[in-house]
Every structure is written in C-alpha cells, then in structure tokens.
Amino acid sequence: MDEDFQARNENVQAIAYNSIRAACNQNEEIYFNEPRQENAGARQINAQPVQNKRRSQKFWKIFAIIIFAVIIAVGAVVIHYTVANKAAVDCTSTSSQNSGDKVTTTTTTTNTPTNTPTNTGTYGTLTNPALSCLDIKNTSGVTNDGYYFLQPSGTVVPFQAFCDMTTSGGGWTLVASVHENDINGKCTTGDMWFSNDLARYSLFSRNWENTNQFGKADKATSADYKNIGYSSIKAANIMLRHVPNKTPVDQSKSFASLQYHTSNNFLGEHGGNLFTTYTRHYPMNPKSTVVTFPSNVDKLVDDIAALSTNITSGIPDFYKYTYGSTTDRLQDGGNGTYTSYGMQIYFGFYCGYNIRYGSEYKCSSVQSLVISRKSHPFIAVIAIENPSLRTSSGQFQIRAYRPSTDSITSYNGKMTEGNFELQYRARCVYGRNVPSVCDVVLAVKNTKDWFSSSTFTLSESTSRNTDFYYYDVYINNYPRRIMVGYTMLSRTGGRLVTKVQMESALQKMLQPFKNYTWPAPCAFNHLVVPVTYTIGESTLSNFVPPSMHSATTTGFLQIRAESYDGTYYAMCPAVKLNNCDGQYICIGGVKNGYTQSNDCNDYTDWNGVTNSPDYHTSKTYAHSTTDIESTIMIFYR
Incomplete structure (x- = not known):
C-alpha cells in the first residue's frame, strides 16, 4: 500500500x-x-x-x-x-476480523505503531488518535481489547498503546510495566526504572519521577516498559495486573495470577497520573544516611529504677548488695557475695564493652545504646535499632567469682501484656550462708508499636570453673528494634529466688517499657489507597511472604514506602506496609544515594536476601519463583 x-x-x-x-x-x-x-x-x-x-x-x-x-x-x-x-x-x-492476532513491526524510540489497531471505527487510529482508552470507549463505544493510537493533551506524536476495554467497565490504558530481569543484580542495565549503569537513568533521574520512555507495548511482559501516557494521560484510577513473564500482552488477563484496581479516583486528587503523584506529592528524594539512636532511653531506665521498692517487695529478704568503688564491676557485693574480683558484665552486639555502672555507651554501626543504673536491683538496658541487620546476634556475658560448690537453678520463659512480650533467661546460684545471686537477662519486643523483629530468640550457655563461672545469654536471628536488659536479684542467707518471685519482679519492670514510645523508624506520610481484587484474592496469602503477613495489610495499594535506612520504594503492590521491611514486598527500590545501593532494584529483595549477600534471612521472607518471574502491568483509567 x-x-x-x-x-x-x-x-x-x-x-x-x-x-x-x-x-x-x-x-x-x-x-x-x-x-x-x-x-x-x-x-x-x-x-x-x-x-x-x-x-x-x-x-x-x-x-x-x-x-x-x-x-x-x-x-x-x-x-x-x-x-x-x-x-x-x-x-x-x-483487525476486526482477526482480533486475537497480534501483528508487530519495527518500532522506534518515539513509540511509533507496532501492532495492527483493534478498532471498529476510525477513532483511535493513527490519523485520528484518542486522548486515552477511556476516551475511545466513551466516544466510540468500543468493547474490544487491543492496540489503539493515542495522543494525550500536551503531546505531539501519536503512539500505540494496549487498551483493556472489558475489565471492570473497561477503558484501561497500559502505561507501564515492571519486570525483574535479574533478582540478584542491583541497578543493572535491565532495571530501567532505576539504573545507575546508564547515564540517562542516573541516580538523580529516577524514572518513576520523569518523562523518560522505554520498552515496547507488545513487549511489556518481557522487559520494563513506560510510554508517554504515564506522565501525560489524566486519569482517576489505577489497575495492576501480575502475569508470567513473556505472556502475550493481549492475552495477559487470561494468564493473570493477581489483578486489582482502585475506585476512589485518587489520581485525580494528585495531578491525574503517577508522574505528578510522585513529583508533586510523594517525591522519592534520596536521603543521606544520618545515624540516630533511640531517644529517651535514659528516662525509661530511671523509671524502672524508681520502682525499686515495688520490684523487690515480692522477694522476701531481698539483699541490697554493695557496689564498691570500681565502676566496671560489682567489686565484692558485701557479705561474701563474691570473692575479691567481684562480678563483671560484658555486652557485645557488633560493638563490645564492659558495662560501667551508671554510664552510657553507643554503637553507631548498629545504632544501639546502653544505659545502666546502680539501683536495687541493678538494671542495665540496651536499646537495639540494627536497622540494616548489620549483625545477626549479640550476647550478654556475666563473669562472676563464686565457688563451684554453689547450687544452681535456671529459669526461662516469657510473659505477654497487650502488644508487649518479655522473654527471659535466668541462672541462680545459692545454698551457702552468703547472699544468693540470680542473673536475669530479658528482652522486650513490640512488633506493632515498636516495629520489632519477630524472629529473634534467646539461648544460653554456662562455663564453670573452680572459683568463677561464665554465664552467656545470646540474642539470635537478627534482632531489630528490641530492648534487652540485665538485672541482678539476690536474697540473704543463700536463699533461692524462686521463679514466681522472679516473674513478679519482671512483670513490674515491664510497666515502664509499656509506657515507652519508640519513634517510628521510617516516615509514614505515604499514600495508601484501597483496592478491589478482580483476580487472585483467594490466593493472596501466597503472594505475601510468610514472615511479612503480620507486617502487611491486604486490600490496599501503597504509593511510596520507606525503609529503616532511608531507602524509598515506589509502591507496595496489593498491600500496605505496617513496618519498614519494604524490600521484601515493595517494588522500585531507589537507593538513598550514599550507602544503600543494594536496594536499587526492580523487585529489591524478593528472594529473601538482605542487603548483603553475606547475610541471609529466613526464606520465609522470600517470594515464590512464580512471583519473581512475573511482570506487574500498570494501567490508568
């Protein structure tokens, strides 16, 4: 022709x-x-x-x-x-006679036509392009899914786009897709939404926030895709469709594992598209890495110390040991509690130090803070942020000089009040006519209000010699945003501190923890929009990794999410995030520009691996291979 x-x-x-x-x-x-x-x-x-x-x-x-x-x-x-x-x-x-066939020709960077239009009229053709797929449907009454020519207001060249004219009323325009080409690669050339390998997709040219275009409409499930409609079409709602990679675009609905859309016209309130939503309302500006420590921990410890009389009231004959003049140990305790060397406490969690009574220590690498008070009972509290899971475990080590002839009893357990859980390990030595000693290590978490990790555990070991012992309690499995502590209970005359007496004291010590407000680890001024599921709602739990079930709420789409370390994620598909572990559920990781290059990926850590190949969390954080090898298609209406 x-x-x-x-x-x-x-x-x-x-x-x-x-x-x-x-x-x-x-x-x-x-x-x-x-x-x-x-x-x-x-x-x-x-x-x-x-x-x-x-x-x-x-x-x-x-x-x-x-x-x-x-x-x-x-x-x-x-x-x-x-x-x-x-x-x-x-x-x-x-095309009307062969609506199921897809004809492809060579495309150019200006989104020239690649497929035969599916149209029963002349609106939405090259010579008469429409504003959007919804415009075609409203103007011509077209009901066939397929390829049409569009030219949104403000653009100068028509382009060909795929239109879904049948789902939930039709009129959906495919404007973009997100496709993970290498889950282990970080900002590789295939990560077109954010790649630092190409100058035009540099750190400060993030494609969620600009008018760059890439990919082809008919290849939208084989590579990242974004047309000019992403930033120029004026729409009210959004639809996401999850399909296996390389699914023919015009058959994508038939093979979708998950599909959902918004209905509250939120885009209309944010400029009409995701481009304006990000640039004007929820920018993904990289953040500098600023080391911060948990605040008001000193007040928390003071509040516990102020309960001293109440805490010990449930322990008959509580012995008020003496501290002596040395600050890095309980020198002798008085009345033969220890031999001349006394008792010393070591705490290690990336950084290591012997606790000095009444002093404060900080470890910037894991953002932990240690504060203690010379009260009765003695109390030391360590607030652990560990935002990047830089280390997986830590330990308390109590080195006490007492003879091996002492009787020994150990306790462990937990108690729960509201959203708070206190775990403990204890080792008590007693039986001689000297004050008994009960070393108690405790850990307090609140997964809802503090965003504590839920997988950490406590374990212990003991090494006993003729005139001293080591008692080690380990905090395992990547603890984050938890409080750990040590207290020493004692009774006169070598009497044993019973488990009931110990738990009574711990329950009273828990009250100040319940009054402590741990500032939110990441900003929560993000956009959360309710969605309606049209495909896959019954199997949605399979999409969310097991360890993320409590950290997410289904029935929503979240626009922008922030991690513990300042990394931004473009969106969290199908859920809203209740903590800051967005790397396991959100897409479009944008590194903060300073240290977190490992979050720079389309599907970030959907394979369950943390920000370093040397550190692995449980595979319960991982998505299935099916999810990782799927494309998320983004439609406007």
Missing part, C-alpha cells in the same frame, strides 16, 4: 516538473527569438511596443506557472490523505 502511494506521488511530481520545465523553455524561446529589424531606425521606432509585449508575455507565463504549481501541490496533499485514510480503514477491517 505504501509503495503504491509512493509511486503515485513520484508520478505527480514528475508531471509537475516537466510542465514547469516546458513552460520555462517556451518562455526563453519567445524572449530570445524576436524578429530582428533591418536598421537601427526601425529598431528605435519599434523598441517600446516590443518591450511592452515582452513584459506582458513574461508576466502571464509566470502567473500561469505559479497557478499550475499550486494545483499540483494541492492535488498531492489530497492524494496523500486519501491513501492514508484508506490504509487505516483497511487495518481496522483486518
């Missing part, structure tokens, strides 16, 4: 050129072959009429040439549009 048009056009041009050339040659012959006069006098007498004749002939010939050229040009334009319109109608007719 294009070759016929080109031939006709070249023929018209040739006719016009030859006509003009012939006219010009004729004019030259008239001008130069005037009859010559025989003498100068005759030439002088006839010079003026001849000259006027020449001018008149020249004028009319030139005028005729101009008119003829205009007629030829107008005719060429009419022929061009007649042939182009016939081509569009022919394409429409062919």
Whole structure:
C-alpha cells in the first residue's frame, strides 16, 4: 500500500516538473527569438511596443506557472490523505476480523505503531488518535481489547498503546510495566526504572519521577516498559495486573495470577497520573544516611529504677548488695557475695564493652545504646535499632567469682501484656550462708508499636570453673528494634529466688517499657489507597511472604514506602506496609544515594536476601519463583 502511494506521488511530481520545465523553455524561446529589424531606425521606432509585449508575455507565463504549481501541490496533499485514510480503514477491517492476532513491526524510540489497531471505527487510529482508552470507549463505544493510537493533551506524536476495554467497565490504558530481569543484580542495565549503569537513568533521574520512555507495548511482559501516557494521560484510577513473564500482552488477563484496581479516583486528587503523584506529592528524594539512636532511653531506665521498692517487695529478704568503688564491676557485693574480683558484665552486639555502672555507651554501626543504673536491683538496658541487620546476634556475658560448690537453678520463659512480650533467661546460684545471686537477662519486643523483629530468640550457655563461672545469654536471628536488659536479684542467707518471685519482679519492670514510645523508624506520610481484587484474592496469602503477613495489610495499594535506612520504594503492590521491611514486598527500590545501593532494584529483595549477600534471612521472607518471574502491568483509567 505504501509503495503504491509512493509511486503515485513520484508520478505527480514528475508531471509537475516537466510542465514547469516546458513552460520555462517556451518562455526563453519567445524572449530570445524576436524578429530582428533591418536598421537601427526601425529598431528605435519599434523598441517600446516590443518591450511592452515582452513584459506582458513574461508576466502571464509566470502567473500561469505559479497557478499550475499550486494545483499540483494541492492535488498531492489530497492524494496523500486519501491513501492514508484508506490504509487505516483497511487495518481496522483486518483487525476486526482477526482480533486475537497480534501483528508487530519495527518500532522506534518515539513509540511509533507496532501492532495492527483493534478498532471498529476510525477513532483511535493513527490519523485520528484518542486522548486515552477511556476516551475511545466513551466516544466510540468500543468493547474490544487491543492496540489503539493515542495522543494525550500536551503531546505531539501519536503512539500505540494496549487498551483493556472489558475489565471492570473497561477503558484501561497500559502505561507501564515492571519486570525483574535479574533478582540478584542491583541497578543493572535491565532495571530501567532505576539504573545507575546508564547515564540517562542516573541516580538523580529516577524514572518513576520523569518523562523518560522505554520498552515496547507488545513487549511489556518481557522487559520494563513506560510510554508517554504515564506522565501525560489524566486519569482517576489505577489497575495492576501480575502475569508470567513473556505472556502475550493481549492475552495477559487470561494468564493473570493477581489483578486489582482502585475506585476512589485518587489520581485525580494528585495531578491525574503517577508522574505528578510522585513529583508533586510523594517525591522519592534520596536521603543521606544520618545515624540516630533511640531517644529517651535514659528516662525509661530511671523509671524502672524508681520502682525499686515495688520490684523487690515480692522477694522476701531481698539483699541490697554493695557496689564498691570500681565502676566496671560489682567489686565484692558485701557479705561474701563474691570473692575479691567481684562480678563483671560484658555486652557485645557488633560493638563490645564492659558495662560501667551508671554510664552510657553507643554503637553507631548498629545504632544501639546502653544505659545502666546502680539501683536495687541493678538494671542495665540496651536499646537495639540494627536497622540494616548489620549483625545477626549479640550476647550478654556475666563473669562472676563464686565457688563451684554453689547450687544452681535456671529459669526461662516469657510473659505477654497487650502488644508487649518479655522473654527471659535466668541462672541462680545459692545454698551457702552468703547472699544468693540470680542473673536475669530479658528482652522486650513490640512488633506493632515498636516495629520489632519477630524472629529473634534467646539461648544460653554456662562455663564453670573452680572459683568463677561464665554465664552467656545470646540474642539470635537478627534482632531489630528490641530492648534487652540485665538485672541482678539476690536474697540473704543463700536463699533461692524462686521463679514466681522472679516473674513478679519482671512483670513490674515491664510497666515502664509499656509506657515507652519508640519513634517510628521510617516516615509514614505515604499514600495508601484501597483496592478491589478482580483476580487472585483467594490466593493472596501466597503472594505475601510468610514472615511479612503480620507486617502487611491486604486490600490496599501503597504509593511510596520507606525503609529503616532511608531507602524509598515506589509502591507496595496489593498491600500496605505496617513496618519498614519494604524490600521484601515493595517494588522500585531507589537507593538513598550514599550507602544503600543494594536496594536499587526492580523487585529489591524478593528472594529473601538482605542487603548483603553475606547475610541471609529466613526464606520465609522470600517470594515464590512464580512471583519473581512475573511482570506487574500498570494501567490508568
């Protein structure tokens, strides 16, 4: 069809050129072959009429040439549009007969057409593009899914897009897709939504927030895709569809494992599309890494110390040991509690130090803070942030000088009040006519209000020698945002502190923890929008990793999420996030520009691996291979 048009056009041009050339040659012959006069006098007498004749002939010939050229040009334009319109109608007719077929041709970076339009009318064609798929549906009543030509307001070149005209009322425009090309790669060239391998997709040119375009409409399930409609179409709602990679786009609904859409017109309140939602309302600006420590921990410890009388009231004959003059140990305790060396407490969690009574210690690497008070009972509290899970475990080590002839009893257990849980391990030595000692290590978590990790555990070991012992209690499995502590209970006359007495004291110590407010680890000024599931709601629990069930709430789509360390994620599909572990459930990780390059990925840590290959969490944080090898398609309406 294009070759016929080109031939006709070249023929018209040739006719016009030859006509003009012939006219010009004729004019030259008239001008130069005037009859010559025989003498100068005759030439002088006839010079003026001849000259006027020449001018008149020249004028009319030139005028005729101009008119003829205009007629030829107008005719060429009419022929061009007649042939182009016939081509569009022919394409429409062919597509209507074969609506399930997809015809692809070469595409360019300006999103030129790649598929035969699926249209029963002329609206949404190359020569008559629509504003959006919803515009086509409302204007022409089209009900066929397929490819149509669009040209949103403010754009200059029509592009071809896939339209879903049947789901939940139809009119959905495919504007983008997110496809993970390498779950182990970080910001590789295939991570088009955020790649630092290409200059045009650099750190400060994040594609969730700009007008860059990449990919092809018919390849949207094989690679990342984004057309100009992402930033130019004015829409009200969004639909997400999860499909296996390389699924034919026009068959994507049939193979979708999960599909859901919003209905509250939230895009209309945020500029009409995701581009304006991010740039104007929820920017993904990278954050610098600023080390912060838990606040008001000193007040928490003071509040526990202030309960001293109440705590010990449930322990008959509580012995108020003496501290001595040395600050890094309980020097002797008095009345033979220890030998001359006394008792010393070591705490290690990435950083390690011997606790000095009444002093404060900080470890910036894991953002932990140690505070103690020389009260009765003695109390030491360590607030552990560990935002990047930089270390997996820590330990208390009590080194106490007492003879091996002491009797030993150990306790362990937990108690729960509201959202708080206190776990403990205890080792009591007693039986001689000297004060007994009960070393108690405790850990307090609140997964809802403090966003504590839920998987950490306590374990213990003991090493006993003739005149001293080591009692070690370990905090395992990546503790984060928890409080751990140590207290020493004692009774006169070598009497054993019973489990009931110990738990009574711990329950009273728990009350100040319940009054402690741990500031939110990451900002929560994000956009959470309710969604309606149309495919896959019954199997939604399979999409959310097991360890993320309590950290997420289904029935929502979250726009922007923040991690513990300042990394931003573009969105959390199908859920809202209740903590800051977005790397396991959200997409579009944008590193903070300083240290967290490992969060730079389309599907971040959906394989359950933390921000370093050397550190692995439980696979209960991982998505299935099916999820990782799926594409998330993004539609507007």
